[in-house]
Amino acid sequence: RAYVFGEDVKFGGVFRCTSGLADAFGTHRVFNTPLCEQGLVGFGIGLAAMGNRAIAEIQFGDYIFPAFDQATAKFRYRSGNAFNCGGLTVRSPYGAVGHGGHYHSQSPEAFFCHVPGLKVVIPRNPSQAKGLLLASIRDPNPVIFFEPKWLYRLSVDEVPEGDYMLPLSKAEVIREGTDITLVAWGAQLAVMQQACAEAEKEGISCELIDLRTLIPWDKELVEASVNKTGKLIVSHEAPVTGGFGAEIAATIAERCFLRLEAPIARVCGLDTPFPLVFEPFYMPTANKVSMA
Amino acid sequence: MLDFPGAKAAFTSRMEFISPNAAEAVPCFRILDDLGRALDGSDIPEVDSSLAVKMYHTMVRLQTFDSIFYEAQRQGRISFYLTNIGEEALNVASAAALTKDDVVFPQYREHGVLMWRGFTLDEFANQCFSNEAGHGKGRQMPIHYGSEKLNYFTISSPIATQLPHAVGAAYGLKMDRKNACAVTYFGDGGSSEGDFHAACNFAAVLEAPVLFVCRNNGYAISTPACEQYKGDGIVVRGRGYGMTSIRVDGNDALAVFKAVSAARKLAVEQSKPVLIEAMTYRVGHHSTSDDSTKYRSGEEIAHWRSVRDPVLRFRRWLESNAWWSVEDEKELRGAARKEVISAMNQAEKKNKPPLSELFTDVYDTLPRNLLEQEATLRDTVSKNPPSLAPH
Numbered sequence: 001r002a003y004v005f006g007e008d009v010k011f012g013g014v015f016r017c018t019s020g021l022a023d024a025f026g027t028h029r030v031f032n033t034p035l036c037e038q039g040l041v042g043f044g045i046g047l048a049a050m051g052n053r054a055i056a057e058i059q060f061g062d063y064i065f066p067a068f069d070q071a072t073a074k075f076r077y078r079s080g081n082a083f084n085c086g087g088l089t090v091r092s093p094y095g096a097v098g099h100g101g102h103y104h105s106q107s108p109e110a111f112f113c114h115v116p117g118l119k120v121v122i123p124r125n126p127s128q129a130k131g132l133l134l135a136s137i138r139d140p141n142p143v144i145f146f147e148p149k150w151l152y153r154l155s156v157d158e159v160p161e162g163d164y165m166l167p168l169s170k171a172e173v174i175r176e177g178t179d180i181t182l183v184a185w186g187a188q189l190a191v192m193q194q195a196c197a198e199a200e201k202e203g204i205s206c207e208l209i210d211l212r213t214l215i216p217w218d219k220e221l222v223e224a225s226v227n228k229t230g231k232l233i234v235s236h237e238a239p240v241t242g243g244f245g246a247e248i249a250a251t252i253a254e255r256c257f258l259r260l261e262a263p264i265a266r267v268c269g270l271d272t273p274f275p276l277v278f279e280p281f282y283m284p285t286a287n288k289v290s291m292a
Numbered sequence: 293m294l295d296f297p298g299a300k301a302a303f304t305s306r307m308e309f310i311s312p313n314a315a316e317a318v319p320c321f322r323i324l325d326d327l328g329r330a331l332d333g334s335d336i337p338e339v340d341s342s343l344a345v346k347m348y349h350t351m352v353r354l355q356t357f358d359s360i361f362y363e364a365q366r367q368g369r370i371s372f373y374l375t376n377i378g379e380e381a382l383n384v385a386s387a388a389a390l391t392k393d394d395v396v397f398p399q400y401r402e403h404g405v406l407m408w409r410g411f412t413l414d415e416f417a418n419q420c421f422s423n424e425a426g427h428g429k430g431r432q433m434p435i436h437y438g439s440e441k442l443n444y445f446t447i448s449s450p451i452a453t454q455l456p457h458a459v460g461a462a463y464g465l466k467m468d469r470k471n472a473c474a475v476t477y478f479g480d481g482g483s484s485e486g487d488f489h490a491a492c493n494f495a496a497v498l499e500a501p502v503l504f505v506c507r508n509n510g511y512a513i514s515t516p517a518c519e520q521y522k523g524d525g526i527v528v529r530g531r532g533y534g535m536t537s538i539r540v541d542g543n544d545a546l547a548v549f550k551a552v553s554a555a556r557k558l559a560v561e562q563s564k565p566v567l568i569e570a571m572t573y574r575v576g577h578h579s580t581s582d583d584s585t586k587y588r589s590g591e592e593i594a595h596w597r598s599v600r601d602p603v604l605r606f607r608r609w610l611e612s613n614a615w616w617s618v619e620d621e622k623e624l625r626g627a628a629r630k631e632v633i634s635a636m637n638q639a640e641k642k643n644k645p646p647l648s649e650l651f652t653d654v655y656d657t658l659p660r661n662l663l664e665q666e667a668t669l670r671d672t673v674s675k676n677p678p679s680l681a682p683h
Contacts, residue, residue, distance in 0.1 A: 001468075028467060034497055039456050039490025043498075046460025046474070049445070050395070052467075054460065066486070070453060079438050079446035080429040081653045116654050140656040169659065216659035 006057030041067035048087035061094035062103040073117030086140035093149035101276035107238035119143040120214040122186040126157035131166030148187035171218035177207035180231040185211045195289035230261040240268035265292045322541035328608025337550040341615040351380040354404045356628040365580040378575030381602035385545040389552035393472035395443045397458040409442040417639035424645040452482040455491035462500035473501040473559040481512025492533040495565035504567045509574035514587040527569040542570030543602035
């Protein structure tokens with residue numbers, strides 16, 4: 001009782017994410033919808049409300065905004081748990097890709113992190129993506145799953161063939177260190193790894209954390225790390241003001257105030273629409289992270 | 293024939309624009325005249341005395357409930373209320389044409405549909421008083437009813453968001469091969485929302501068995517229909533989506549019953565959507581937050597409340613069949629009033645939901661951030677004067 005649908009999903013999707021599915025499961029289970037994000041998310045809610053797994057694809061995260069009203073996740077709460085649309089998972093590519101400009105590069109995760117009842121999940125590589133996506137689909141709450149489009153072609157990984165899930169709301173330490181904590185998600189982790197490698201040459205031991213689920217997020221793991229290191233940098237492509245880094249910074253400042261040895265830094269996108277020719281200057285590059 | 297992928301149409305050498313409106317408006321189907329008499333040539337649907345009387349009972353109970361609870365809000369006993377006055381026949385007759393397996397996605401002025409299905413006066417009252425027994429655990433404003441048991445999805449205030457939900461649900465019913473359809477209600481105002489367009493198009497393209505029932509009651513709060521659309525209402529849009537449609541006199545219970553029955557059959561048997569534009573009139577104010585005399589005349593309201601009352605019109609038809617009498621009327625009105633007042637008094641006395649329900653159901657289980665926030669809140673409440681404690 002699972003369905004996969006969205007714009008151009010039938011032939012395989014503009015990023016080939018759904019290739020072969022229509023052939024394997026039939027066009028009543030894997031199908032195109034008309035070009036309408038509010039319609040397709042609303043449709044998904046209705047399908048999910050009847051107990052199905054509705055896996056909707058929004059072609060680019062940049063186009064998710066018409067669906068925002070539908071995605072505000074009060075279905076269970078307002079019905080006193082008589083109804084829910086937990087079977088809904090909305091997948092969407094997000095993030096910079098080198099040539100995307102304003103409307104093929106955005107990172108809209110912060111808007112959704114402000115919606116009680118939603119979960120927001122972002123994988124950093126293919127094997128993480130599989131486990132997190134399966135967990136998201138099976139999670140009894142609506143989940144927005146942002147896929148870093150930069151990694152669709154670039155990321156190469158050994159992905160186990162069987163069925164496996166990775167836990168939601170659990171961050172992961174992907175590089176252990178003692179001098180400073182760095183938190184990021186999705187494609188930005190590759191940038192952070194680079195910065196960590198650079199820092200190591202100068203004798204700075206970095207602990208790098210992949211948040212993986214942005215809401216509800218794993219405050220305990222980040223707190224434990226900062227209690228060890230005393231310093232924190234958060235980094236994301238989305239504009240710095242009101243970005244999700246602000247939530248992390250505020251929470252850690254609250255919890256680790258007496259332990260912090262330096263102000264929490266955020267190395268993020270600029271407060272501008274995502275520019276085309278200026279992309280290299282806009283992005284939170286490894287240089288900027290290193291300097292921080 | 294020109295065979296573009298977008299359309300296969302014959303060509304023409306004459307440049308002829310299609311005019312914005314047809315020469316005549318789409319006719320409106322009715323069976324009873326304004327005095328409740330069957331029109332010549334009418335094909336009366338199969339409504340026997342027990343069904344007709346049950347329908348009438350529900351309409352009267354709805355009218356009574358609306359009148360008493362509206363007053364209750366005025367007296368400060370509940371915070372908000374919204375009536376169905378003028379649309380009782382549309383509510384009840386459409387509901388009577390459906391089965392209990394058909395899933396309803398309402399807007400908010402369809403309490404009669406829920407009442408028909410079996411939502412009790414106590415259940416209505418409990419929700420309005422936001423008590424611990426009420427649907428929704430006191431989280432939403434009054435009249436935001438719902439019932440899983442009765443296949444009536446919980447009302448939410450934003451307009452037309454339920455329309456695409458109904459399409460998704462209908463698609464699910466089709467795939468599960470159920471003998472059921474989805475039915476969604478909305479007003480003339482709701483038809484302007486993007487979700488209306490989205491839902492109609494999806495329903496037609498994806499072949500979903502859903503009924504779109506537009507209660508065209510002439511007003512969206514203060515905005516009259518002439519400021520809502522320039523075409524011939526909502527029915528003409530059906531063809532734009534490749535969807536079967538009909539315009540019906542929403543104040544004629546028999547016509548509504550017949551049209552919805554036929555539409556349902558088409559939807560379920562052919563897995564196709566149907567658009568029903570039911571013409572009616574919103575006799576009451578938009579809600580207790582509105583005073584409609586500010587934008588329409590008292591005479592207009594009085595005319596529709598009296599001469600065009602759909603409940604009275606149906607009653608006259610019942611009387612003409614000798615299925616109803618003046619004594620029956622007096623008895624029913626008295627009994628309904630008593631029952632509603634009793635339900636109200638009971639509901640008012642019940643406790644409000646416990647504080648824990650502020651935090652539950654945001655997710656399926658409480659995440660850590662909510663556990664922390666609940667602990668903090670309880671701590672705050674315990675240290676503060678009783679006036680801050682929940683009731």
